[in-house]
Amino acid sequence: MKRIVLLIIATLFSLTAFSQLGKKKYADKLYNExxxxxxxxxxxxxxxxxxxxxxxxxxxxxxYMFLRQPENALKHYKNVVRKSANPKYYLAYAQALRGAGEYKKSEKWMRKFKNIGGKDTRANQFFDNPDFFDLIYNKEKRYALKNHPANTYNSDYGAIKYNGETYFVSARNDEDASTKRVYNWNNQPFLDIFKLNDSSSVAIRLPESINTKFHEGAACFTPNGKYMYFTRNNYHNKKAIKDSEGTNNLKIFRAELINNEWVNSRPLFFSSDEYSVGHPSISSDGKYFFFTSDMPGGYGGTDIYVCEVHERGGLKKPMNLGPIINTEGNEMFPFFHQKENRLYFSSDGHLGLGQLDIFTAELKDNTYSNVTNLGEPVNSIADDFAYNLNELGNEGFLSSNREGGVGDDDIYTFTRRRDFTLKGRITDKITKEPLEGATIILSDSDGNILHEVVTAEDGYYEKLIKRNHNYQINGDKPKFENDFKAFNSFNQEEYTEMIVNLELDPLRDMNILAGLSADIIYFDFDKWDIREDAKPELNKIIAVMNKYKNMVIHIESHTDSRGSAAYNEKLSSKRAESTYNYFIEQGIETSRITSHKGYGEYQLTNDCGDGKKCNEDQHQANRRTEFVIEKMN
Known part of the structure; x- marks a missing residue:
């Protein structure tokens, strides 16, 4: 089915056949078919x-490129670029060189392509990422691959695990097939969907309600098991339907499970006779449906799209995932991992090792970012595609036509060392409340800074780290003492995360209360009772005094300028008294509060004195009680 999608690309290279007789005419006819x-x-x-x-x-x-044999295409593209300076041939030659693993020569022709005015993000990526191949080859090896026993000499790909069985696509010679036909593209049988029970080595072809005499592609299933989505050639009433240019496109069909049989196969509403849709994939929560298409309005050959799923199971209007994911090249085989919140997909448009490479992108705030090549051994100089990961994230399938396989496209199983997450919460050591805006500095055992993370409103931080390393972590925030811990990530293979919490101690100096953001409380106009919003702030100070048993303070209360000066002196004294009483009621000894005094309107914080026109917020700033530390020891 990968090749079927690639036939869409083939039309971009097809030229009008010359009206000559003989072998050339016959060869061109075969090519155009x-x-x-x-x-x-x-x-x-x-x-x-x-x-x-x-x-x-x-x-x-x-x-040769359509047959995914770039090494055989090289000498012919070399002859082509000798005779033509058309940028498209320079780019095609560079892509073929990359597919054959000749990266230095590929870069040379990418540079020529760019110098003669060729425009393509694939060329820009070569020069924006000069260390790409070094980074890929030096990447931490997290995957171990193994050829799947179901592979044959022909094409086998697109495996997924569902309900204890492995479903996959194969062009194997199947004795049960009612009609044996060969696909002209590669002289292999047409693709069908098979399933393999975990306890058996016998691949079972799905019934004719799913498989036809043309191609069927990889399947996916809704979480409730009611529907199966799969790709099929545009086929109706036992007849292939072609577009205006004579191409038999692909459609996505949905079949329904009734009495343990798949029936009522129907194409989705956005399928079309004039373009292809394929490679369906549904998120594990059943809310999002992804697919590949060359429908008009895309960014390149084939793009990845997504539909939201209605509560009743229907699909909403498809939306293109945009230029972060999609390129001038071809993006295919989407797979969304719900737990990781990541999209996995194959592309020959993003910078890769060969032809199709597998990439991942993070979804955050409804936006995809950080498109990353998975590197070796997931990717090779050949086609690597159809990545599928289990819910735990520790094993899955991918497909590849790399050297060393059984036949053409092969299915590979893999195990993966899962991402390891360091996370935790930073809190005030006294009040135990979370600290927003604290900086977490993660270093290696030699003190080299690896990451800096700023905590969120809830004091939370999170960062992916490597396993089997020694680390140091330091929490830092103004007006707080740093907290430091050393730890390591050895022997954590069974786990996916490590929690390291830090507690920052307010600085032990005369500005300790400023560090708590509780050095002032406010009062309503013409009132002296403690407001509800002031109590948590007073409790912070009480918590500090309970920790530092020798801490001694005094209380100063103030008013705004409205009313007479004499009245305001009495009012501020009442405010100081009510604050003092609150502390005593909470168990603070009287000897630790040396005085509680009212200063009336004589120490305003702004220019809102008598006769000045001020708003309520400006007057509120003056109706306050302040706390002054006299000693700590």
Missing amino acids: FSFIKAVEVYNEMYQKKPDNFHINERLANC
């Missing part, structure tokens, strides 16, 4: 006689 293996045979016969012919070399190069 996507019979690439047969076309290669005929073009190669012509190539032996005319090795410098531009048309023959271009067609052979394109055929």
